[in-house]
Amino acid sequence: xxxxxxxxxxxxxxxxxxxxxxxxxxxxxxxxxxxxxxxxxxxxxxxxxxxxxxxxxxxxxxxxxxxxxxxxxxxxxxxxxxxxxxxxxxxxxxxxxxxxxxxxxxxxxxxx
Amino acid sequence: xxxxxxxxxxxxxxxxxxxxxxxxxxxxxxxxxxxxxxxxxxxxxxxxxxxxxxxxxxxxxxxxxxxxxxxxxxxxxxxxxxxxxxxxxxxxxxxxxxxxxxxxxxxxxxxx
Numbered sequence: 001x002x003x004x005x006x007x008x009x010x011x012x013x014x015x016x017x018x019x020x021x022x023x024x025x026x027x028x029x030x031x032x033x034x035x036x037x038x039x040x041x042x043x044x045x046x047x048x049x050x051x052x053x054x055x056x057x058x059x060x061x062x063x064x065x066x067x068x069x070x071x072x073x074x075x076x077x078x079x080x081x082x083x084x085x086x087x088x089x090x091x092x093x094x095x096x097x098x099x100x101x102x103x104x105x106x107x108x109x110x111x112x
Numbered sequence: 113x114x115x116x117x118x119x120x121x122x123x124x125x126x127x128x129x130x131x132x133x134x135x136x137x138x139x140x141x142x143x144x145x146x147x148x149x150x151x152x153x154x155x156x157x158x159x160x161x162x163x164x165x166x167x168x169x170x171x172x173x174x175x176x177x178x179x180x181x182x183x184x185x186x187x188x189x190x191x192x193x194x195x196x197x198x199x200x201x202x203x204x205x206x207x208x209x210x211x212x213x214x215x216x217x218x219x220x221x222x223x224x
Contacts, residue, residue, distance in 0.1 A: 006154070009152070032211045034211070034212070041217070041218075042217060042218075043116070043202050043204075043215030043216050043217050043218055044155070044202070044215050045214075045215065046212050046213070049211070049212070089154060089155060091155075093211060099157055099160065099170065099171075100145075100155075100157065100213065101157075101171075102147075102154040102155040102156070103154055104152055104153055104154040105152075105154050
């Protein structure tokens with residue numbers, strides 16, 4: 001059973017547009033929600049993360065929106081650039097950080 | 113130099129062969145993880161280790177074994193490889209008490 005459900009599977013956005021990727025979870029014990037970015041031939045790298053005590057976190061053009069009651073969180077990429085073209089994974093873990101559960105990934109393509 | 117290294121980077125083998133994938137890290141982290149990545153399935157945890165004497169099964173440990181030879185080394189073995197173990201394998205590390213995971217560059221394994 002997929003612990004973290006991610007959509008869409010792929011996304012094409014025009015340069016300058018907003019990219020939005022959504023994730024949902026069921027386990028209320030999760031308390032850490034990161035987003036990882038992966039370029040072809042590379043391992044995933046942490047992009048931004050949030051804990052459930054806040055509803056939004058912003059770092060530059062990247063924002064996580066978190067809805068605790070709905071058990072959903074999303075990544076927003078403002079002013080999307082071709083260099084943002086990559087695969088994005090959401091994930092969730094409990095406070096001990098024992099196990100991370102990753103979403104299935106979203107392949108983002110930003111066209112010039 | 114890379115903080116998390118994996119060898120080999122690519123491997124083609126035949127059904128029934130024993131395969132070992134190796135991971136080394138210079139980050140000084142005590143926690144290490146093995147994941148496999150499959151298209152459409154995201155990253156799934158195979159095994160994780162919080163220190164040299166601590167080994168834990170992840171979501172999909174069947175058909176795999178691991179060895180934590182030292183704090184800096186964590187190996188993944190496929191005792192008798194089968195074609196559905198064809199995947200991209202990633203090693204990751206994290207600091208005890210921290211949540212961010214640092215991934216290696218991956219090993220692409222093909223089982224014929």
